[in-house]
Amino acid sequence: MKKFLFSVFAIASLGFATSCSDDDNGGPDETPQGTEVKKSGFITANETWDSDNVYILDGKVVVSEGATLTIEAGTIIKGAEGREANAxxxxxxxxxxxxxxxxxxxPIIFTSVLDNIKHGEKAGTNLTVEDMGLWGGIIVLGRAPISVSGDLETKQIEGIPANESYGQYGGTNVADNSGSLKYISIRHGGILIGQDNEINGLTLGGVGTGTVIENIEVVxxxxxxxxxFGGSVNATNLLVWACGDDGLDTDMSYSGTAKNALIIQGNESGSALELDGPEGSAATENGFTLQDITINGNNKLTLIADLRDGLIANLNNVFVYNIAAGSSVKVNGEESLKELAADRIKFSKWEIVVPGTTTLTELITGAGVNAPKFVTNAAVLTSASQATVGANxxxxxxxYAKSKSAF
Structure with missing residues (x-):
């Protein structure tokens, strides 16, 4: 995981493009479908983006407290070019x-302005999974609990000055509601905003259980x-393909359940799962749950799961295949080893197609005498067709991944 860092940037005053009717007497609106509408700055009142237009994120677009942005099914949103402050x-x-x-x-599609996808289409023709970092991503900030250094209730996203009116996440409302995200495809994002710092496809900071996260694709x-980043929101039906770092990443004592996820590694991918524990003293006793997960290593050297910083987690029904020799499940650091020994990192029903003569004991590293806690809950398969667990x-x-035969 590369912790994302926003550079300081100036928010332009809100000045949205609007469509015009064909006359001033209330005649029919003849604005052609697919008209590009630029958006920038703060959204301070309820607003709807309709599927007849293609929306351009010209810098940061911030949905302010008290405002609701509604995006219609089938809408295409494109992120403008620009690095660091202009991301x-x-x-x-x-x-x-x-x-x-x-x-x-x-589906609602977020992509880059460099993508030649047009209104009414589901995919363009000029970009591939090798085209990364062409815009930023989606960031949702809520008021559910987090665990940060100093045991602060909230935290400001790094790089945004404390006097800015947005950027905080975390709080005490487990059931906080940041809206509903369903059938969304996020493509070609993660623009560089600082040295070794990029934006995630979808960032969930302190997001609560009142929020709906279902059927999300990041490519x-x-x-x-x-x-x-902490929070308690549940998520289901997640697909991550060919990302440049981790597939799914948890931090700051996340306490929800992520269920039915397919992770397909790419040529530059890092960990399929990077799972971090609390940064402060607060830790959710029952931890978080990842369930019904399929990991396709794409025949590359794969860090299947990196278990870090004393996480507490339930890792259930996981199927792993197409991994190269040397791939591993890594228990990273003394704090994580202690949680494994205390049965607060729990493996249940893992099935793995191992490369060559690799054993399950060789597959898990850093566990020492606690390796059996993984080995006894995992099974070796000789082919993917034998799998009985994993994602549906x-x-x-x-x-988009299915249309490109990625699985």
């Missing part, structure tokens, strides 16, 4: 809401696919 992203501030409910037939993001991949038929 484009959609940010939902604490108290703001994003209602972005696509459908399997009409070719320069940094992580999806990252949770049939639910991902709507995705």
């Amino acid at each position: 484009s992203a959609l940010v939902v501030d604490q108290g703001g809401k994003l209602m972005a409910n696509g459908t399997a037939d009409k 070719a993001n320069q940094d992580d696919g999806i990252e949770w 991949v049939s639910v991902f038929g709507w995705t």
Whole structure:
């Protein structure tokens, strides 16, 4: 995981482009479908982006506290070019809401302005999974608990000055509601905003259980696919393909459940799962749960799971295949080793197609005498067709990854 760092940037005053009717007497609106509408700055009142237009994120677009941004099914949103202070992203501030409910037939697509996808299409023709970091990503900030250094209740995202009106995440409201995200495809993001710092495809900072996260795809993001910074939000039906760092990443004592996820590694991918523990003293006793996970290593050297910083987690029904020799599940550091020994890192029903003569004991590293806690809960398969656990991949038929035969 590369911790994302926002550079200081000036927020332009809100000046949205609007469509015009064909006359001043209330005649029919003849604005052609696919008209590009630029957006920048703060959204301070309820607003709807309709699927007849293509929206351009010109820098940061911030959904402010008390405002709701609704995005219609089938809408295409493109992030403008620009690095560091000029990076484009959609940010939902604490108290703001994003209602972005696509459908399997009409997903909402976030991509780059360099993507030649047009209104009414589901994919362009000029970009591939090698095209990363062309814009920012989506960042949702809520008021659910986090665990940070100093045991602070909230934290400001690094790089945004404390006097800015947005950027905080964390709080005490486990059931906080930041909106609803369904059937969303996020492509070619993760723009560089500082040395070794990029934006995740979808960042969830202190997001609560009142928020709906379902059917999300992240493709070719320069940094992580999806990252949770604390919070309690549940998520289901997640697909991450060919990202430049981690597939799924948890931090700051995330306490929710992520269920039914398919992670397909790319040529530059890091860990399939990077799972961090609390940064402060607060830790959720029951930890978080990852369940029904399939990891396709794409025949590359793969860090299947990096278990760090004393995480507490339940890792259930995980299927791993197409991994290279030397791939591993890593228990990283003394704090994580202690949690494993105390049965607060729990493995249940793992099935792995191992390369060559690799054994399960060789596959888990850093566990020492506690290796059996993994080995006795895992099984070796000789082919992927034998799998009885993992994700139900049939639910991902709507995705860009499926259209490109990535699985």
